[in-house]
Amino acid sequence: MHQVDMPADERVVERRQAAEFERRRRIFDARNRVIGLDVNALNRQVAERRDREERERQREMACDSLSIFMDQKFTERQREEEERRRQLAKELVQHRAMYQRAGDSRDADINYKHKGGPDASLFKPEPLGPASMQVFQGQGDGEIERKKVQMEMNERMLRTQREIQEKCQKKQKEKDLLKGLELIQQDHRAVQLDALEDECKKAALIALKSYNQAQAEERQERERQDKQRHADMDLAEVRCMMTSDLLTECPDAGLKDDMGSRVIPDRWKGMSSEQLSAIRRQRAEQCAEKERQRQLDKQLNLAWDQQQLGQARQQVEDDRMVRELERERRVQMDQYNQQLAREQAAHQQYLDNKLYTNRPTRRYFSQFNASSR
Structure with missing residues (x-):
């Protein structure tokens, strides 16, 4: 351009x-x-x-x-x-x-009229003679009315049973709906539990790995110590065999007492009276020492029970004093808060009614920062 x-x-x-x-x-x-x-x-x-x-x-x-x-x-x-x-x-x-089937029921003959069977009015009873014996109990001239009443009763019973069945079906449908909702909640909870279980398994695997590593290191250290101890024991056994009476052929081996309490069985004649008296005296001293220790323990337990009882009483008293102080502090705090609320309300009323009466308008603020200079 x-x-x-x-x-x-x-x-x-x-x-x-x-x-x-x-x-x-x-x-x-x-x-x-x-x-x-x-x-x-x-x-x-x-x-x-x-x-x-x-x-x-x-x-x-x-x-x-x-x-x-x-x-x-x-x-x-x-x-x-x-x-x-x-x-x-x-x-x-x-x-x-x-x-x-309807034809196999006990009242099938009553329902013939409704099922398309033979009409009862077509069968007119013959005049009965004095020795006929053809009318029994439940039969006679009023049989049709009785059957009609019985049919109405059966219809009412069937209607009642149908209503009860419909109510039961409605309740069952509600139960099935609630059961379905509960199954949905259980599935959702199962998904959450599976996620938590996976996280727990991961953490458990990490902890198990650390534990196994620590166990392996500890086992290695224990094996090293066992190996060192066996080596020391073998060396001590070799040293003991080299300095034993068997290899040195000491003539006084049968009379030698290295441990202080070891005896030679084939030459020992029993304990002396001094040894028996020393043993009895030591046993008596041990019994007396045990009795003194028991008395001392009893006194210590009694003193300890007294101290615990005193500490419990002191704790109860301290708790009571703390509750009293806390109650007094709450009362003082409530009074102080009420006083602050009254002062703040009075100050806010003073600000609203006396101080902030002449509020600035938008025109007052628009006169500032009109230019960058």
């Missing part, structure tokens, strides 16, 4: 105007003027927010997948339940068709 040669003064004016505009924009920006702009912190916040949104999206996707899985399970169970009910209804119909 063609470059237009502008006068120097106009370019200077435009440059000054642009600098003035930038300076005004920079000065009047309260955020940059007061706290500045931390680009790294803003970028970090943006990255954290994106990570948080990604985690929330993944969590929502997991929840949606879990919901879909639970809905599928619930639908499958509901379909299985409906199939089971359908099969039971079919088996019930087959059972009634095979074993509960």
Whole structure:
């Protein structure tokens, strides 16, 4: 494009105007003027927010997948339940068709009129003679009315049974719905428990690995110590055999007493009276020492019980004093809070009614910072 040669003064004016505009924009920006702009912190916040949104999206996707899985399970169970009910209804119909037919019932002759059977009015009884013996108990001229009353009673009973059955079916449907909701909650709880169990298993595996490593190190150290002890014992045994009476062939070996209490069985004649008296005297001293120790323990236990009783009484007294002090402190604090509330209410009333009566308008604030100079 063609470059237009502008006068120097106009370019200077435009440059000054642009600098003035930038300076005004920079000065009047309260955020940059007061706290500045931390680009790294803003970028970090943006990255954290994106990570948080990604985690929330993944969590929502997991929840949606879990919901879909639970809905599928619930639908499958509901379909299985409906199939089971359908099969039971079919088996019930087959059972009634095979074993509960209307013609096999005890009152089939009563229902003939309703089932399309022969009409009872077609069979007129013959006049009965004195020796006929054809009318028995429950038969006679009022048999039709009796059957009609009996049929009405049966219809009422069937209607009542149908209503009871409908109520039972309604209750059963409500129970099934509650059971399905409970199964959904149990599945959700099972998923949560499985996640917690997996975390616990991971932590247990890490702890088990650390424990096994520590056990292995301890076993290695113990084996090294055992090996060193066996080597020392073997060396001591070799040294003892080299300096023993068997190899040195000492003539006084039968009379030698190395340990102070070891005797030679083939030459020993029993203990002397001095040794027996020393043993009896030592036993008596041990009995007396044991009795003194028992008395001392009894006195110590008694003193300890007295001390514990005194400490318990002192603790009860201290607790009572602490409760009293706490109650007094709460009363003083309540009084102090009430006094502060009254003072703050009075101060707020003074501010609202006397001090802040002439509040500034928007026009008052608009006269400041109108220019960058």
